[in-house]
Amino acid sequence: MKDWEARLRTEARKLLEQGEIEYLIGFAPGSLKFTTTPLITGNKEDAGLLVINPFITNNLSVFLNETRGRTGIVAKGCDARAIISLIQDNQVAREKVFIIGVPCPGIIDLRKVEKLTGRDRDELDDITLAGERVTVTWDGQPREFPAAEVLRDDCLDCTSPAPREYDLLLGEEAHAGAAAGRGKSKIRELEALPPERRWDFWKNEFSRCIRCYACRQICPACFCERCFVEEAEPHWVSPLPAWQENLLFQATRIIHVAGRCVDCGECERACPVHIPLRLLTGKMEDIVDELFHYRAGMDKNEPPLMTAYQPEEAEDFIR
Amino acid sequence: MKKIKKQELARLLQQWQADYTVLAPSRATEVAAMAEWDGKDIGFLEWYRNTVIPPKEVILPNMEELFRFQKEGAGYRLTAAAPEAKQLVFGIRPCDARALAIIDLVFQDTYPDDYYLSRRQNTLLVGLGCTRPCDSCFCTSMGVSPGESGDVDLMCTDTGDELMIEGITAKGKELLEKTGGLAEASPEDGSRRQEAIEQARQRITRHLDTGGIAEKLQRSFEDKEFWERIAAKCITCGVCTFLCPTCYCFDINDEKTAAGGGARFRNWDSCSFAAYTRMPAENPREQKWQRVRQKVCHKYEFYPRLFNIIACTGCGRCIRLCPVNWDITETLKSVPAPTTT
Numbered sequence: 001m002k003d004w005e006a007r008l009r010t011e012a013r014k015l016l017e018q019g020e021i022e023y024l025i026g027f028a029p030g031s032l033k034f035t036t037t038p039l040i041t042g043n044k045e046d047a048g049l050l051v052i053n054p055f056i057t058n059n060l061s062v063f064l065n066e067t068r069g070r071t072g073i074v075a076k077g078c079d080a081r082a083i084i085s086l087i088q089d090n091q092v093a094r095e096k097v098f099i100i101g102v103p104c105p106g107i108i109d110l111r112k113v114e115k116l117t118g119r120d121r122d123e124l125d126d127i128t129l130a131g132e133r134v135t136v137t138w139d140g141q142p143r144e145f146p147a148a149e150v151l152r153d154d155c156l157d158c159t160s161p162a163p164r165e166y167d168l169l170l171g172e173e174a175h176a177g178a179a180a181g182r183g184k185s186k187i188r189e190l191e192a193l194p195p196e197r198r199w200d201f202w203k204n205e206f207s208r209c210i211r212c213y214a215c216r217q218i219c220p221a222c223f224c225e226r227c228f229v230e231e232a233e234p235h236w237v238s239p240l241p242a243w244q245e246n247l248l249f250q251a252t253r254i255i256h257v258a259g260r261c262v263d264c265g266e267c268e269r270a271c272p273v274h275i276p277l278r279l280l281t282g283k284m285e286d287i288v289d290e291l292f293h294y295r296a297g298m299d300k301n302e303p304p305l306m307t308a309y310q311p312e313e314a315e316d317f318i319r
Numbered sequence: 320m321k322k323i324k325k326q327e328l329a330r331l332l333q334q335w336q337a338d339y340t341v342l343a344p345s346r347a348t349e350v351a352a353m354a355e356w357d358g359k360d361i362g363f364l365e366w367y368r369n370t371v372i373p374p375k376e377v378i379l380p381n382m383e384e385l386f387r388f389q390k391e392g393a394g395y396r397l398t399a400a401a402p403e404a405k406q407l408v409f410g411i412r413p414c415d416a417r418a419l420a421i422i423d424l425v426f427q428d429t430y431p432d433d434y435y436l437s438r439r440q441n442t443l444l445v446g447l448g449c450t451r452p453c454d455s456c457f458c459t460s461m462g463v464s465p466g467e468s469g470d471v472d473l474m475c476t477d478t479g480d481e482l483m484i485e486g487i488t489a490k491g492k493e494l495l496e497k498t499g500g501l502a503e504a505s506p507e508d509g510s511r512r513q514e515a516i517e518q519a520r521q522r523i524t525r526h527l528d529t530g531g532i533a534e535k536l537q538r539s540f541e542d543k544e545f546w547e548r549i550a551a552k553c554i555t556c557g558v559c560t561f562l563c564p565t566c567y568c569f570d571i572n573d574e575k576t577a578a579g580g581g582a583r584f585r586n587w588d589s590c591s592f593a594a595y596t597r598m599p600a601e602n603p604r605e606q607k608w609q610r611v612r613q614k615v616c617h618k619y620e621f622y623p624r625l626f627n628i629i630a631c632t633g634c635g636r637c638i639r640l641c642p643v644n645w646d647i648t649e650t651l652k653s654v655p656a657p658t659t660t
Contacts, residue, residue, distance in 0.1 A: 030644040030646075031638065031644060031646040031648070031649055032454055032455060032638065032639060032644065033454060035644045036644070037552065037643060037644035037645070037646075038551075038552040038643050039552075040551040040552055058642075058643060062554065063551070063552065066551055120368065120453070122453055122454035122455075123451075204348075207348070208348045208349065208350065210372070210381055210557075210561050210562075210587070211381075211557070211561075211586075211587075212556050212557035212558050212561045212562075212589070213556050213557055213592070214554070214556035214557070214558050214642050216556075217554040217555055217556035217642075218554055218556070218642050218643075226594075230593075230594040230597070232597075232598060238572065238574060239570060239572055239586060240382050240572055240574065240584050240586050241381050241382050241586060241587075242382065266642075269642070270556070270558075270642035272350070272371060272558050272562060272640045273348075273349065273350045273371065273372075274349050274350055
């Protein structure tokens with residue numbers, strides 16, 4: 001990854017210098033341990049700040065509307081799918097982006113590391129990911145774990161860690177989800193519950209939603225200029241954080257991103273109260289796949305799901 | 320000053336439960352918040368650093384019923400329920416206690432708010448000094464000491480095996496007087512307490528120089544280029560404001576019921592939102608950079624100008640919970656210095 005980082009810095013600087021791109025969106029070191037932060041710049045000197053490491057969590061495609069000229073963007077597999085989806089939806093023009101692809105080895109979920117080690121992130125000395133193993137050091141003692149125990153659930157489920165669309169690829173290797181389908185097994189567990197218990201489960205989860213809308217704001221597929229939840233007339237959903245309204249907001253949001261959600265898992269990560277939103281997006285993805293044999297952001301030339309009709313599509317949902 | 324062995328804490332809280340609804344740090348709902356104490360678990364003494372949901376929620380809830388209305392003849396009958404339950408919050412951190420004192424300047428001193436004041440007056444705050452501050456904490460730069468507080472009714476300091484308990488307000492001292500099972504602290508306990516306070520202070524690693532910050536911000540107010548750069552990576556969600564212990568913006572909403580009645584609610588709102596204040600008119604801060612500027616300036620420029628205090632206590636929640644690691648201390652460090660012309 002260090003090689004990729006060096007190459008990225010050189011190439012990004014060159015692209016800015018030569019006027020190939022006017023802006024650059026990448027990752028810079030964050031201000032806390034094991035964090036990175038989005039870097040949005042037009043200054044070639046900033047290329048030296050770029051990093052590639054297992055903490056590049058953000059899906060940077062959400063920032064593509066921040067820049068006015070041709071933009072270079074660092075994209076992991078899921079981010080590239082989000083860009084493809086935005087291209088399909090006419091939100092981003094292909095020629096306006098220069099995609100710098102990162103063949104993703106998986107991103108570390110710090111909440112999982114905290115659970116595994118019983119230490120808060122700022123009390124750890126080091127986290128190093130190397131292939132299938134991760135080494136976490138605290139109290140000066142390195143300890144080794146299988147990477148699958150600390151990678152994000154969406155990474156474990158990932159089927160396209162290598163970017164499907166790029167102008168420059170930083171490396172070759174990419175591991176498809178180390179334990180594909182793990183996140184989905186939670187969905188199966190939930191589906192097996194009787195409806196009342198499932199209802200109780202969601203009541204419990206959405207009772208702590210504070211309506212900060214981090215899930216919506218972090219989501220590249222949520223590009224509406226005005227969200228239904230903010231419409232006052234009619235009042236589709238109450239802005240009050242009552243659990244039923246919170247659930248209704250989220251269910252509607254997720255239906256709205258059907259065919260656009262690429263399962264980058266950012267909504268779940270951004271949620272400050274840890275609502276397992278991927279259980280909903282994952283289920284929605286399954287339904288889209290089952291009914292329409294469609295997966296979001298796979299091919300920029302494909303029409304967006306909701307604008308195209310195929311005669312062979314399932315129609316049994318029309319009653 | 321009194322003291323108690325830490326393993327005796329449950330008995331102390333049980334005693335207080337006779338007169339108060341006791342709230343304490345809890346992880347019952349996945350993320351740490353102040354929640355009604357279950358009558359036995361004091362495990363928080365081990366894991367608790369600070370809550371994710373700030374304790375302002377106890378005084379200014381995210382969703383608060385103001386009154387109910389019911390159509391009656393030609394008009395409406397209104398019924399308001401003033402919150403009167405007596406509650407005791409155990410474990411509030413010095414930063415969050417100071418934050419309530421900062422909100423008081425608005426809801427108590429400037430626009431006395433019955434609902435806020437009723438909750439505030441019926442709530443007894445028992446502070447607990449920090450022993451393990453987070454790397455995002457910068458309270459010492461904001462005039463808060465992580466181990467001590469004058470903004471609570473009673474203040475506890477963890478000296479290892481014991482908690483030292485000091486009465487701060489008359490209300491707190493009165494409670495301490497009638498609380499049984501406490502031992503008198505010795506002068507040695509006093510020095511152990513002082514040591515713990517000093518240690519906590521030294522464990523704060525993040526620092527911010529706030530000298531002249533209000534003036535710098537005032538001069539940079541129209542510096543669009545600066546604010547656009549600062550705001551670029553902000554996603555304008557409500558994490559930093561909702562979870563800020565000093566942010567108090569609210570929205571008002573009516574929820575109707577079918578039979579000509581309903582209720583009026585107050586809920587948290589955020590100046591980060593594009594839809595902020597759109598209900599009465601429109602949002603004067605249409606651009607993202609204007610909203611980010613508002614958040615920063617309200618805390619570090621307008622508040623000092625109005626009340627002579629910065630509306631930030633360095634709790635660090637906005638830094639550690641931000642989905643893009645937008646760091647207010649970095650923003651403040653980069654505000655252009657005034658030119659000397």
